[in-house]
Amino acid sequence: MFLINFVGYVKGYIIASIEGIFLERFINICMRRRIFLWNINKVNDFKILAKINIKDFKRIREVALKTKCKIKISKRFGLPFLLSRYKKRKFTLIGFFLFLIILWYLSTHVTGIIITGNEVLQRSELIHELKNFGISKGTDIKKINTLEIENKIMTKRDDIAWIGLNIQGSKLYLEIKERNEIIPKIDENVPCNIIATKDGVIESFEIRNGKQIAKIGSAVIQGDILVSGIIECENSTTRYVHSFGEVYAKTWYKKNDNFPMEYLEKINTGKITKKLSLGTPKLKINFYTNKKIPYTFYEKIEEKNNIKLLEKIFPNFYIFKNTFFEQEEVLKNRNEQETVEFGTKIIKKQLKEEIPEKAKVTCININHKNIENIINVEVEYECIENIAALSTFSIE
Amino acid sequence: MFKKKINNNEKKINIFKEKIANTLDMSKEIILGTVKITFIGNKEVTIENYKGIIEYTENLIKIRALPQTIKLCGKKFEIKTITQEMFYITGIIDSLEFLK
Numbered sequence: 064m065f066l067i068n069f070v071g072y073v074k075g076y077i078i079a080s081i082e083g084i085f086l087e088r089f090i091n092i093c094m095r096r097r098i099f100l101w102n103i104n105k106v107n108d109f110k111i112l113a114k115i116n117i118k119d120f121k122r123i124r125e126v127a128l129k130t131k132c133k134i135k136i137s138k139r140f141g142l143p144f145l146l147s148r149y150k151k152r153k154f155t156l157i158g159f160f161l162f163l164i165i166l167w168y169l170s171t172h173v174t175g176i177i178i179t180g181n182e183v184l185q186r187s188e189l190i191h192e193l194k195n196f197g198i199s200k201g202t203d204i205k206k207i208n209t210l211e212i213e214n215k216i217m218t219k220r221d222d223i224a225w226i227g228l229n230i231q232g233s234k235l236y237l238e239i240k241e242r243n244e245i246i247p248k249i250d251e252n253v254p255c256n257i258i259a260t261k262d263g264v265i266e267s268f269e270i271r272n273g274k275q276i277a278k279i280g281s282a283v284i285q286g287d288i289l290v291s292g293i294i295e296c297e298n299s300t301t302r303y304v305h306s307f308g309e310v311y312a313k314t315w316y317k318k319n320d321n322f323p324m325e326y327l328e329k330i331n332t333g334k335i336t337k338k339l340s341l342g343t344p345k346l347k348i349n350f351y352t353n354k355k356i357p358y359t360f361y362e363k364i365e366e367k368n369n370i371k372l373l374e375k376i377f378p379n380f381y382i383f384k385n386t387f388f389e390q391e392e393v394l395k396n397r398n399e400q401e402t403v404e405f406g407t408k409i410i411k412k413q414l415k416e417e418i419p420e421k422a423k424v425t426c427i428n429i430n431h432k433n434i435e436n437i438i439n440v441e442v443e444y445e446c447i448e449n450i451a452a453l454s455t456f457s458i459e
Numbered sequence: 460m461f462k463k464k465i466n467n468n469e470k471k472i473n474i475f476k477e478k479i480a481n482t483l484d485m486s487k488e489i490i491l492g493t494v495k496i497t498f499i500g501n502k503e504v505t506i507e508n509y510k511g512i513i514e515y516t517e518n519l520i521k522i523r524a525l526p527q528t529i530k531l532c533g534k535k536f537e538i539k540t541i542t543q544e545m546f547y548i549t550g551i552i553d554s555l556e557f558l559k
Contacts, residue, residue: 067540091511094541103538105517 067101075117075141082110083132092126117143172201173235175375180239184222189237192216204230254303255455257290259283263312266447273306283312289451310451314422316414319441322406324399327392329360334389343379358389399438403431406440414444422448494524496555504531504555506546520548527557 081089086109093100103113115123127134149155176193178186193199196212209228216226227238257273264282268275273290277283292306336356340349344367367381397405407429418424426445431438473491480487488495488508495507506522506529513521513528515538520531536550 087512087515090515090538090541094511094543097543099540099542100538101540103515103541105515105536108516111515 072141075143078138080135080137085130089130174233176235178237254292255453256288256292257451258454259287259450260452261450263314266311270308309449312450316444318410322402324436329390332389336387338385340383360390362388402438410442422446501552504548530556
């Protein structure tokens with residue numbers, strides 16, 4: 064039954080009301096002439112409703128003349144009628160085809176290039192590089208040979224250690240691993256000095272070239288010349304060399320802060336409300352008012368999500384999921400030692416961000432003073448690190 | 460007299476056909492040219508190998524078929540499909556009768 068209905072819908076059918084006296088004869092003749100009728104309903108003694116295909120409808124007229132029946136179309140169904148309705152509306156048709164073309168174009172051409180893993184190299188540079196090999200937004204996906212292009216770029220560029228090109232859907236994913244070589248900023252032929260980048264006390268020298276000026280154990284200030292590139296000899300003329308090497312010095316990082324012994328602690332009560340807002344980080348539209356948050360003290364955690372489809376068009380447009388945790392403020396006391404421990408923990412965290420990764424920590428000093436229940440904590444890191452930096456000089 | 464003879468001949472032929480159908484395991488309704496009626500509960504009937512409709516109303520359908528005309532009584536009859544081979548009715552069927 065479903066199949067008959069479906070085929071009927073595609074071909075188009077009519078609900079016809081047939082009025083007359085010899086309706087049975089009408090049905091018999093239709094049957095014998097292979098005119099397909101279905102869903103025949105008797106409304107009253109002289110009227111039936113039946114469904115007929117469009118093609119058979121012309122033939123039914125002859126039968127109706129023969130049996131002296133009247134035929135009226137009461138309803139039309141099917142695609143042909145729908146299409147004929149749209150024949151007059153040309154722009155919907157144009158729009159439909161435009162939609163198909165756009166769909167085809169967007170699904171078979173590169174619509175976006177996503178580059179990950181670049182730290183030093185600029186995005187625009189890589190995109191330009193891809194353009195040289197014939198890949199840009201709008202190139203046909205089928206024509207892209209990823210392996211070949213990977214190899215070509217690898218051989219051309221020395222500063223790329225590994226490259227991965229992937230096509231997912233209509234997006235091109237370019238993954239890059241850069242070569243981690245420190246490129247000397249000053250050319251090796253240019254004469255230069257070594258100067259100190261930080262204040263400190265010199266611990267040791269590792270000079271490959273140049274003349275040592277500062278002594279081991281002496282204190283230097285930022286900018287002092289440690290190793291000179293001018294080598295003067297009594298017998299011959301002065302030489303200018305490109306001095307380079309490492310100078311290790313003791314450096315100190317200090318920080319102090321006040322911590323009261325009485326403090327307010329915020330404790331989560333476990334109640335959470337979630338709200339949404341939309342917009343850029345600077346300009347947000349909240350889907351809630353501040354009155355709707357029923358807590359007096361709360362912590363707000365914001366989670367931002369990109370809108371997937373609008374990522375390319377509005378890159379700064381996000382959905383913000385705000386969760387509010389209700390908090391209670393409790394007044395608490397702690398003794399001196401606990402306060403010191405608490406303070407050092409915080410200061411250490413701050414200091415660790417300042418100290419460069421390559422520096423070696425040799426000693427940590429912690430001092431504290433108690434002034435009217437407020438404890439001043441001071442933390443000092445002693446490190447050994449390379450403070451050498453190259454600087455050119457003009458030859459007189 | 461003449462009519463009776465034909466009838467006798469027809470009967471003999473029919474019996475012969477039935478025997479063939481029985482021995483060869485063929486579908487009888489085609490060889491004998493009689494109706495085949497299939498019920499699905501009391502709501503659907505398909506009638507195959509029929510000749511035509513005599514009467515059709517909401518509560519009564521008469522169908523011309525070979526051995527005897529069939530009379531179906533019930534309620535809310537609706538002809539779902541009608542082709543030369545098959546006649547498919549839905550509704551609530553109360554009774555089926557072979558009229559003489």
